[in-house]
Amino acid sequence: MNKTTPDPLKRIAAWHAAAARAGEKQPDAMTIATIAADGAPSLRYVLLKGLSAAGLVFFTDTRSRKGRDLAHDPRIAAALRFGTTGRQIRVEGLARLLPAEDANIYWETRPRTSRLSASASFQSAPLLSRELLVARRDALAERLAGRVVPRPAAWLGYCIEPGRIEFWTQKPGRLHHRELFTRILRGWRISLLQP
Numbered sequence: 001m002n003k004t005t006p007d008p009l010k011r012i013a014a015w016h017a018a019a020a021r022a023g024e025k026q027p028d029a030m031t032i033a034t035i036a037a038d039g040a041p042s043l044r045y046v047l048l049k050g051l052s053a054a055g056l057v058f059f060t061d062t063r064s065r066k067g068r069d070l071a072h073d074p075r076i077a078a079a080l081r082f083g084t085t086g087r088q089i090r091v092e093g094l095a096r097l098l099p100a101e102d103a104n105i106y107w108e109t110r111p112r113t114s115r116l117s118a119s120a121s122f123q124s125a126p127l128l129s130r131e132l133l134v135a136r137r138d139a140l141a142e143r144l145a146g147r148v149v150p151r152p153a154a155w156l157g158y159c160i161e162p163g164r165i166e167f168w169t170q171k172p173g174r175l176h177h178r179e180l181f182t183r184i185l186r187g188w189r190i191s192l193l194q195p
């Protein structure tokens with residue numbers, strides 16, 4: 001990247017921080033879209049847990065519907081919306097599985113209750129009754145009393161490596177500002193889009 005091209009990942013961090021400062025309730029809420037084997041799209045919210053030079057990081061159960069989608073097609077789209085600052089960020093790219101060590105580090109920061117719940121759940125699989133899930137969680141809590149709750153092997157992180165990032169800013173009279181960063185060989189090409 002040459003010196004004059006702004007780094008869009010740094011801008012995502014700056015916009016996220018500005019929204020948090022402005023009192024955004026859940027600036028980490030990020031919606032991600034994946035593609036099923038039959039080509040059907042689906043989306044759901046996850047928490048944005050990290051931003052690096054490589055991309056945007058979230059954690060999940062890789063056996064889930066999204067995990068299965070990403071295993072056969074790593075293309076992913078994500079959006080963040082900050083109502084407090086009138087901004088939207090759209091990201092399109094590839095989801096890469098992160099090494100288990102990254103998941104271990106985040107797993108350690110999670111409350112014990114969250115770890116037990118994640119361990120007791122096979123995310124996205126059908127559930128016969130809520131009582132069964134609670135019983136499974138309680139049995140696990142009893143079995144692991146006084147011991148660490150190990151990270152389920154399938155509970156891992158993905159990094160969304162963006163090929164395209166759009167920064168949208170609300171402007172008066174709906175003449176919104178849209179700035180598109182498209183990844184090129186070395187850095188990013190910047191262009192504007194009509195609102």
Ligand SMILES: Cc1cc2nc3c(=O)[nH]c(=O)nc-3n(C[C@H](O)[C@H](O)[C@H](O)COP(=O)(O)O)c2cc1C
Pocket residue numbers: 026029042043044045046047048058059060061064065066067123124
């Ligand atoms: C604000 C918000 C944050 C969420 N964060 C996560 C998350 O970080 N990881 C996750 O696996 N699910 C998260 N969920 C639950 C997902 O939206 C979804 O229900 C779950 O991952 C199963 O999705 P799937 O069946 O499409 O794989 C979150 C839900 C909400 C509303």
